[in-house]
Amino acid sequence: MKNNKATIHDIAAKLNITASTVSRALNNNPRISDETKKKVLKVAKQINYQPNHIASALRSGKSKLIGVIVPTANRNFFSSVIRGIEDLANSLNYKVIISQSYDEYDKEVQNIEALINARVDGIIASFGKMTENFDHFHKVIEKGIPLVLFDRTADVLDVSHVILDDYLGAYQAVDHLIKNGCKRIVHFTNVQRINIYRERKRGYEDALKANGLEVDPALILYGNMQLEDGRKLTEEIIQNKVDFDGIFSSADYAVMGALQVLKEHGIAVPGQVKLAGFGNEPFTSFSDPTITTVDQKSISMGKITAEMFFEMLNGNTNGQVAVAKKTILKPELIIRDSSK
Amino acid sequence: MKNNKATIHDIAAKLNITASTVSRALNNNPRISDETKKKVLKVAKQINYQPNHIASALRSGKSKLIGVIVPTANRNFFSSVIRGIEDLANSLNYKVIISQSYDEYDKEVQNIEALINARVDGIIASFGKMTENFDHFHKVIEKGIPLVLFDRTADVLDVSHVILDDYLGAYQAVDHLIKNGCKRIVHFTNVQRINIYRERKRGYEDALKANGLEVDPALILYGNMQLEDGRKLTEEIIQNKVDFDGIFSSADYAVMGALQVLKEHGIAVPGQVKLAGFGNEPFTSFSDPTITTVDQKSISMGKITAEMFFEMLNGNTNGQVAVAKKTILKPELIIRDSSK
DNA sequence: CTCATTTGAGCAAACGATTGCATTTTAAAA
DNA sequence: TTTTAAAATGCAATCGTTTGCTCAAATGAG
16 A cells, blocks of 8 residues: 555556546647546546556656745735635645745745745745845746746836735825824834835825825834834834824734834823734734724735736746736725724 | 746766766765865855755755645644644654645545545544544555544554643643532533544533532533534524533633623623633634633644654654653643633 | 548657666785 | 676666657548
8 A cells, every 4th residue: 555556557557548648638738528527537536547647747748836035925915815826826736835035035036946946836935034136036037937926026126916006005004094193203214225115214204295294204213123123123213202192003913013012101092092903814803902003915925926926827828927917905904992 | 037947967967077977066975075065065055056855856866855734824823733743843844735625524534635636655543523434544544654643533543643631731621620629510522523522521521520410410511612513503502591600612712702692692701691602713712701721732743743743754664663651741721710 | 442641550769767687897815 | 817796887777657649440531
């Protein structure tokens, strides 16, 4: 029971035909008669034939594997996107290899290398915060391996991608804060190299201007967007006696940190300071008060990314990337207690 | 630039030796002289040779792929375990295919099939809540594919695994609640088919008994362990005017739901009711009050699981599983405000 | 009833690496 | 110098499918 034999040759032998015929029958090749196909299928089932994907990958050059690279699967957003990709991929008989870059540049490069070596048929990626150099992605493109990016992208890469309208999401959130009375809104953001932070900041600024408020650089704070970073930034502005009555953070984790620190200092939320985050992480609805945030439409993003990817894979104009398609999704402002 | 040619034959041609020699040189076979190895390596680099894993997988029967099945990668615990596995695997030149069962039995079976078809060299899994039948795992074992389970296991499967001492974790949490004054502790649990819920319940019961308290079946509530389930169960006991002063939940999400409902009803936590969860999900330290919980040692679990797996893979006694090894990790009680 | 088509299937060469066995080269022993 | 063992490399089959091309049978047209 150890060796899983059953090859197309076994089927062929049983039917007194050749392996090529069996192969064609299994692949539903029109050159084979329906009768033969039926017989082949029957015997295949009978002897429990399992196709050897490795052999087929070697010969055909198609591995039926697609690589997905995300910073971390441990975030609601990314795992939802992955689920969307997986669903479509599996239904088309593709397997997904998920690899995480943990926002480390070296790991991202290694992952790409490894995926190429594993001969994936294509790659879907959202790159890490440290990524400034895109040679590894260019290599993918040069090799004619279909590539689609989502969420975190770069303009210098002329590649199909699907992103969120981060600008709009930020604009809406900030506009909402202002409409609810905020006059001096702090903004937490991260390196401007990354499109999403750049766009969110732009949305923040434009919303202020549109409401006749001035953009005060002192209110724009840079840092990583983890919980701890949010705490640190908030401690800072409190220590520095910055005058503020609202915080719009580029990420939910950071705004969560802010909430903690504000409460520790006895500052009322939303009474004295109103908050809004970005990402709609589950915990934003667990906290007290619950946190207003922007939903990133992760499910749609996954679905659309996958669709775009397979379109590219099939419409495969000989590795020649056709026109790069860009899809921009509309975000949704989720209003909760922290901004009321 | 489209086709990535460079095979061992190209290297061989350049050096006027055969492909077999090149292959052996690249695999550091002792039968090849150091001089030849050096030359081969040099040319390989020079012409940018990338080994074709597919070809090697076909011939050698080793894909250098390992499959990991988890209910969902979207949970801190699982993603940490995955990270542990990935780290070791990558350092040994293995790639990890992550697949999620979403706690659906059918998906789990499909995933196993798909992994076997992808010719993974082994499988690491934690199965879903709906899994009662283990034929798909038996198939893996029969085929001689190394299998290691973690966290969610079944006694009927005589397979190496690493689990947490759920009994101890529960015991400590409940003992802690009692020491802090609780007399009537509600327990949230899930289907008893799953080892972890069974053990946690046992720990709960024994801790009560050891402290001279009786086990009241009316205080043991069954349900899924999502946030919503925790809310529902809590609403229920409040409606039914159940007398309780503590809740020990098998999962953090459910205890979070309980906290929300308690607050909505103006019941003070930890004043009137003290809480403890299980899992140490990040949000337990974000909530107000922060929630006492049991840490599952996910990092260690990932590391140990991977080590055990590769031991099995290498010590490969011809697919014949040696003795199933079982490792049990000690949990850690994290005391926070909800139980003070 | 022949000749040209279509249709169905077989042959054999890939795909790129690995590996048991054979052979050559080198070095040591006689 | 001849013999022998050890060291280094070559030969060729193999892993299981796929696929271009060839070939035979069946069908249709003239």
